[in-house]
Amino acid sequence: MDTAYAPRPRAPRVPVGLRAPFSGRTWREFLYLCLSLPMSVLMFTYAVAVIGLGAGLLVTFLGVPVLAGGLAGSRGLGAVERARARGLLGLDVADPEPVRPSKAGLMGWIGSVLKSGVSWRHLLYSLLHFPWAVFSFVLSLTFWTVGWTLLAYPLYRWIFPAYLGQPGIQLWGDGSGNGVYLDTPAETGFAAGAGLLLVLAGPWLIHGLTQVDRIMVRGLLGPSPLATRVTQLETDRGVVVDTAAADLRRIERDLHDGAQARLVSLAMDLGLAREKLAEDPQAAAKMVDEAHGEVKIALQELRDLARGIHPAILTDRGLGPALSALAARCTVPVEVTVDLDRRPAAAIEGTAYFTASELLQNVSKHARATGATLDVWCAADRLMVLVSDDGRGGARADEGTGLGGLAERLAAVDGLLVIESPVGGPTAITAELPWRG
Template sequence: MTAPSSAAGPHEGPDRYDGPDRPGIFGGSGGTDRLPPPRPAYDIRTWKEIAHLLLNLPTAVFGFVYAITALSVGGSLSVTVVGLPLLALSLLGARQLGKLERARARALLGVRVEEPSPLPLARGEGMLQRAWMALKDPVGWRTLLYEAIRLPWGVLTFCTVLASLFVLWPVLPYLARGLTNADRAMVRGLLSPSDELERRIAELESDRGVVVDTAAADLRRIERDLHDGAQARLVNLAMGLGLAKEKLLEDPDTAAEMVAEAHGEVKLALQELRDLARGIHPAVLTDRGLDAALSSVAARCTVPVKVTVDLTDRPAAAIEGIAYFTVSELLQNVSKHSGARSASVDVWRSTDRLLIQVQDDGRGGARLDGGTGMRGLADRLGAVDGLFVVDSPAGGPTEVTAELPWRDREK
């Protein structure tokens, strides 16, 4: 049995001992005590720590000059046209300084700090919008703070280590370890992407991409359905009516048959247009809400579906639309893939969430990567801070739970 290792990394905290347990620890047996081997006074880690402390002064001087210049020039010119853009550029440059400091700490101190998410600067945004996004960047401001306060510390550590190389040589390793522990704390505290706003920016940037991709896919689907369906039927209808017009005087009976066929084509084209409009946003959903709209969807399912909608108010139109299309897609899967004999749809509100649960007694085995549109539904819900959970063991039953944020409908 080996002794439990420390939670600290290989370059942090106390020395670790991975040898056999000493007697009396965790039930160890008697014998000769085996203590962890002492760390050499001047090993590679000590020399890296000393190098880091000696580099503190030049890097601190450069960072201090950069931070003070950026703040003074940008602040004094903030009332002019160029002041705020200049400060925004300085904050973007501060991000690069922070990247270099994290790399130095990683190489010499063994501190693993994740890189902050990049700023979501869209190409379509104007210069003022991009500058405002940079001015609100917490990473840039924290890096400027880090650079502004490090000059005294850099002078102290440089002078202490330089003097110790001649005077306090025996205790320098322990002194270097203590000083670099303070450096590690500053790097983690000011250069780590621990700010909740940064994570939220990254999430919103990802969600925005999902929304754009989903909208583009919906637009392509509508164009394809119009081209392959109603448009093709209307072209055939025009050709048939043209031929019927030519036959009207020569062969009235044939012309009447062709007009009857054209009438049938008109009915089919109208039905396809109604289906397409229902796929975009059904009128029953706008007029009567989720209860009536989901009952209409359930009536078209190939298995009996029990629909229960327990809502005293209607949610915002966008949330209502996503809920409708989620249930519609799930019931299509029930019809095509489940082999179920019955299904149920339950919709209710819990505080600030709209919950949807669709169940069937089919064969199960549904997965997000199963090619039935489940992944698209999960992405669509995730883009609006929703959740999508599939519980479908082999042999069934299948239970899909979806959550959406509740937003009140505008009166």
């Protein structure tokens, strides 16, 4: 039997607890704690000097610019701390919002720095981080070095009788030659075992200590939650504006290429029919009959266009009937279930409708499915829309795809799009929207 392409048995993996003392993350975090002491001494000294000098000079005008300059320097030291946390802890904290002077000139910049909460949080970090850095440095260094020293004790115990004139590590002594030493094989093994326990527990201790540093860096040196929210809202507003502009261009294109072109052709046909009315009444009547058919088609295109903007049935009767009518036009049989005891806000209702419309269009165009379901319900003040099908799967929300654009539109209203679509199917896409009823 040829086994050249048979899967090879995987070698047993080393347990995480045994690998942790040798992992790169542990040693990077330990290096971070070791470097925290000199950095915190520098930052604490700087902060005390800035506060003392600035407060002492407040009796004169010089205290204000000195304090503002000191706060600006604290922001610079905070940038170094963020870079250190990014490189050694893998903590990617965004830079806080820059100082935006309320008016031009030096005084405008000084006033903006002094009113900036970010600047004062950086100064507070310099003061608070110092005692924690001293504690974490002493604890981690002692724990880590003692653990490795005891673990390696059987390897270097011979040094004590050969060069130091004592049988082993001295645990206690009175200075006159009497003492307790780790010199027997049992005591040596016990010391190595204790060192092994400390070495195995060291990574968890180090990781726990750095978790506090992560909280401090993220909370005091990062952007404020309000500024983050403002930035997110600005981004969402840009998405909404772009989406609205794209919808307007689509409506203009549909009107120009569809109903408008058909109405222009209709006007020309009616003009020809009027000219032939006296000469050839039968031909004119035939042309009027064809124009009547064109009018019906133009009206249907206008109805479809109006339905794409905002269907009247959604406004009049709500999501249930609107989604049922939407599912009836899908090329794939769709089972609709709507469980709502009240209507959400009109904007959320419209977003849910167009989300379901786009998802059903994807089912029709790409899924190669034989059936689909559309479920809508309310859960914890969130409107849930679930579209699932038995198609080929593989749906993704990569940038530039329809699902990616839909996810951005939902995010603009604090919504969420969750895609579960393994290759081969089935596909289940859930849209979660705020209720805002």
